[in-house]
Amino acid sequence: MDSDEEPIPEEKRSGSTVTTLFDDGPIPDAEPFVLSESKPQSASETVRQSGLAYSAGIVLFASVAFMLVIGWGADLLFGSSPWGLVSGLVLGALIGFVQFFRITSQIFKK
Numbered sequence: 001m002d003s004d005e006e007p008i009p010e011e012k013r014s015g016s017t018v019t020t021l022f023d024d025g026p027i028p029d030a031e032p033f034v035l036s037e038s039k040p041q042s043a044s045e046t047v048r049q050s051g052l053a054y055s056a057g058i059v060l061f062a063s064v065a066f067m068l069v070i071g072w073g074a075d076l077l078f079g080s081s082p083w084g085l086v087s088g089l090v091l092g093a094l095i096g097f098v099q100f101f102r103i104t105s106q107i108f109k110k
Contacts, residue, residue, distance in 0.1 A: 049107050056103040060096040067092025 071088020
């Protein structure tokens with residue numbers, strides 16, 4: 001606490017009422033605002049969504065890595081370095097993103 005600040009009196013620090021910044025007086029406790037009427041999801045639905053999100057990330061990484069290895073093998077086989085690696089990377093990224101969006105579109109389906 002800085003030396004120029006006044007300490008807050010004990011009656012304003014605790015209690016069941018809230019004081020405003022300009023000290024207009026106490027505000028009685030009220031019901032919290034309800035922003036939406038949505039119900040919490042079941043545990044099984046949460047697990048399903050988590051599993052789909054986890055698998056989407058794995059599919060994206062695995063498709064890029066797999067096609068990168070295939071492109072590297074094509075470079076070794078045909079001697080076309082670095083074009084097999086580059087094409088494998090691009091093709092893996094395309095396949096990965098298509099699969100990623102396909103899986104993530106199912107997360108919020110019921």
